[in-house]
Amino acid sequence: xxxxxxxxxxxxxxxxxxxxxxxxxxxxxxxxxxxxxxxxxxxxxxxxxxxxxxxxxxxxxxxxxxxxxxxxxxxxxxxxxxxxxxxxxxxxxxxxxxxxxxxxxxxxxxxxx
Amino acid sequence: xxxxxxxxxxxxxxxxxxxxxxxxxxxxxxxxxxxxxxxxxxxxxxxxxxxxxxxxxxxxxxxxxxxxxxxxxxxxxxxxxxxxxxxxxxxxxxxxxxxxxxxxxxxxxxxx
Numbered sequence: 001x002x003x004x005x006x007x008x009x010x011x012x013x014x015x016x017x018x019x020x021x022x023x024x025x026x027x028x029x030x031x032x033x034x035x036x037x038x039x040x041x042x043x044x045x046x047x048x049x050x051x052x053x054x055x056x057x058x059x060x061x062x063x064x065x066x067x068x069x070x071x072x073x074x075x076x077x078x079x080x081x082x083x084x085x086x087x088x089x090x091x092x093x094x095x096x097x098x099x100x101x102x103x104x105x106x107x108x109x110x111x112x113x
Numbered sequence: 114x115x116x117x118x119x120x121x122x123x124x125x126x127x128x129x130x131x132x133x134x135x136x137x138x139x140x141x142x143x144x145x146x147x148x149x150x151x152x153x154x155x156x157x158x159x160x161x162x163x164x165x166x167x168x169x170x171x172x173x174x175x176x177x178x179x180x181x182x183x184x185x186x187x188x189x190x191x192x193x194x195x196x197x198x199x200x201x202x203x204x205x206x207x208x209x210x211x212x213x214x215x216x217x218x219x220x221x222x223x224x225x
Contacts, residue, residue, distance in 0.1 A: 033212050041200065041218065043157070048212035055211060090156065094213070096206075099145050101159030102213055 003027050006091050006105035013081055014113055020067075021076045021108045023091030029103075031096045032074035034066060037088040037107070046089075049074055050096060081112045115139055117205050119216035126193050127224055133189045134219040136203030140184035147213060148177050148188055149202040157202055160188075193223045 004025045013019050025032060031050040035043045047066045048055040054066065063079045074093075078085060088109050094102040118137045126132050138146065145164050149157040161170040166181040174191045190197055200220045204213035 031212075035215075043202065043215040045212045045214055092213075096211075099162060099164055101147060101149075101162050102157075102204075103159075104156035106156055 002106075003103045004091060004093055004105040006089075006108050008108060009106060010109050010111075012111045012113060015081055015083060017081050018077070018079045019081060019110075020078070021089055021091075021110070023074050023076070023105055024072055025091075025093040025103070026072065027093060027095075027103060028071075029093035029095045030071070031094050032068070033092045033094075033102070034074065034076050035090040035092065037090060039087075043090065046076075047074075078110075083112050086110055086112045115205055115207055115214040117203060117214050117216040119201075119203055119219050121219060122217065123220040123222070125222045125224065128194060130193050130223075131189070131191045132193055132221065133187050134201055134221075136186045136188070136205075136216055138184050138186075138203075138205035139207065140181055142207040143181045143184070144206045144208050144211075145213075146179055146181075146186050147204040147206075148186070149204065149215075151200040151202055151218065153199075160201075190221070193221070195223045195225045197221060198223050 007022045034046040046060045065077045067075045088107045091105040092102045148160040151157040161177045163179040168179040176189045179186045200218040202218045204215040
């Protein structure tokens, strides 16, 4: 069983479209994250959500929004996609209260054309 | 958002060489320091999580130390092997419940 799974793995879409990337973790972790890997392979935090509090990186455009239907899921919605949104997006989860390591999904490569 | 710095940005060594990388992070309100190994086309995988000043962790030929008072951590690789080639990321969190903030990584290339 994959600990953190993201779907789809690849997503090609046109500018202006709205799309979602799903993330599920089966580890019982209390916190989930979305990271964006930029062109230089730098992991940049977008959101952190621990079922009580959503922490947003203020540099993230408000076209991006996380949705958490339950503790095991944190989906990423993107409205009005732009060319610059093309990147690899990683979902991760951790049990912050016990200070253990984060587990990452396999990444979703988003290409906006 | 924390500022986590790593150096060097990249490193090329010969098989058998020992090497080390540095991660610096804000020491105020420190909560945890993580090291991850990230191979191309894969997801980052955890190496160590350290929380206490003076912590030292070891896994095989890889070890790490932590100084929370001055805000730095070292990762050491003894006798580098080609399979050690990867990007090594450190990440810090400054209070419980906040996200891990990653440095830009050190990319290690080991030649046989």
